[in-house]
Amino acid sequence: MSAPRPWNLVAELTYRCPLRCVYCSNPLDFARVSDALDAPAWCDVFEQAAGLGVVHVGLTGGEPSARRDLEEIVAGAARAELHAHLVTAGTPLSERRLEALAAAGLRSVQLSFQDVDRDASDRIAGRSFFEQKLDCARAVRRLGLPLTLNVVLHRHNLSRVREIIALARALDADRIELANVQLHGFALRNAEALLPSRAELDAASETVRDETLRSARPEILFVLPDWYRDRPKPCMGGLGARTLVIDPSGRVLPCHAAASLPGLEFWNVAHRSLREAWEDSPGMNAFRGEEWMQPPCRSCPERFRDQGGCRCQAFALTGDAAATDPACSLSPHHEVVLRAREGAERAHAVALRYRDATPG
Numbered sequence: 001m002s003a004p005r006p007w008n009l010v011a012e013l014t015y016r017c018p019l020r021c022v023y024c025s026n027p028l029d030f031a032r033v034s035d036a037l038d039a040p041a042w043c044d045v046f047e048q049a050a051g052l053g054v055v056h057v058g059l060t061g062g063e064p065s066a067r068r069d070l071e072e073i074v075a076g077a078a079r080a081e082l083h084a085h086l087v088t089a090g091t092p093l094s095e096r097r098l099e100a101l102a103a104a105g106l107r108s109v110q111l112s113f114q115d116v117d118r119d120a121s122d123r124i125a126g127r128s129f130f131e132q133k134l135d136c137a138r139a140v141r142r143l144g145l146p147l148t149l150n151v152v153l154h155r156h157n158l159s160r161v162r163e164i165i166a167l168a169r170a171l172d173a174d175r176i177e178l179a180n181v182q183l184h185g186f187a188l189r190n191a192e193a194l195l196p197s198r199a200e201l202d203a204a205s206e207t208v209r210d211e212t213l214r215s216a217r218p219e220i221l222f223v224l225p226d227w228y229r230d231r232p233k234p235c236m237g238g239l240g241a242r243t244l245v246i247d248p249s250g251r252v253l254p255c256h257a258a259a260s261l262p263g264l265e266f267w268n269v270a271h272r273s274l275r276e277a278w279e280d281s282p283g284m285n286a287f288r289g290e291e292w293m294q295p296p297c298r299s300c301p302e303r304f305r306d307q308g309g310c311r312c313q314a315f316a317l318t319g320d321a322a323a324t325d326p327a328c329s330l331s332p333h334h335e336v337v338l339r340a341r342e343g344a345e346r347a348h349a350v351a352l353r354y355r356d357a358t359p360g
């Protein structure tokens with residue numbers, strides 16, 4: 001089938017990060033992936049992406065501000081007329097650096113918070129950076145840049161969702177994304193410790209409804225965990241449909257975790273044009289269309305809506321990347337998810353397992 005037009009580029013500039021979040025979505029073997037693309041190489045990628053129809057680039061990681069050449073990279077995105085959006089943990093990122101990034105063409109910032117409570121935040125991040133995050137948020141607003149807060153929700157912070165929204169209001173954020181934890185990568189290692197109970201989730205949903213009615217600002221996006229929905233989400237709006245991800249090594253992927261899927265060949269912008277890697281690489285085409293689907297997805301009327309769910313979750317939970325996502329109640333492997341939900345109903349203390357410290 002012919003490849004669709006991509007709209008969004010996720011540029012993973014580095015996997016280095018000073019934090020060690022227990023739900024980090026970077027690959028488990030992130031330490032083996034080096035920063036292979038220098039600033040001119042990223043700028044060339046941005047020009048090629050614009051030629052494909054991309055209009056937005058998320059500069060992410062790891063922590064993108066760990067790159068000393070971030071200003072040059074932002075300027076390259078601006079020259080290619082992409083909306084340059086920085087996805088950051090807020091450190092190492094001084095106000096002076098933010099000013100330089102804004103001058104280079106940065107258009108908006110998404111800042112992650114782990115919690116509204118300092119100690120709880122440190123416990124989830126594995127490091128103490130709460131104050132730096134507050135400083136970063138204030139600096140972003142002083143510079144007049146649009147600010148989104150992103151908070152991953154789980155059983156340790158769901159009860160503080162009202163206070164988290166209040167923090168976003170106090171920081172004058174334009175938007176807050178409350179994303180219930182997706183159990184991939186490091187989060188899957190901590191699934192037992194992170195998955196909330198149904199009652200905790202329902203109470204938080206009710207609070208978010210109240211707060212949304214109370215004020216239009218900030219805009220609140222609340223993403224339910226698919227382990228409680230009985231139907232999976234359409235991963236990335238369909239793999240290889242709208243978004244392309246380039247990892248720090250230059251590999252072109254349909255989602256940030258796809259390199260963990262076995263037997264797939266993805267191409268690298270160091271050796272191929274971005275158009276070739278997007279349109280023709282075997283890995284990018286593996287899950288386009290529906291020929292790859294197995295029963296029950298293959299004949300399911302809902303397959304056009306959710307494309308069978310997340311391939312990485314299917315592989316992590318069944319060992320088969322083409323299987324129906326076990327988050328779906330029609331999956332023959334749905335029992336895995338039901339057992340996890342039952343476990344979440346029992347109050348228990350489980351030790352958290354942290355992402356490794358950043359190498360180098």
Ligand code: SF4
Pocket residue numbers: 017018019020021023024025026061062063089112355
């Ligand atoms: S989730 Fe945490 S550890 Fe992972 S890149 Fe983001 S801030 Fe760093």
Ligand code: SF4
Pocket residue numbers: 231232296297298300301302303304306307308309324325328329330331
């Ligand atoms: S069977 Fe497959 S296509 Fe049907 S709802 Fe479940 S995941 Fe979606």
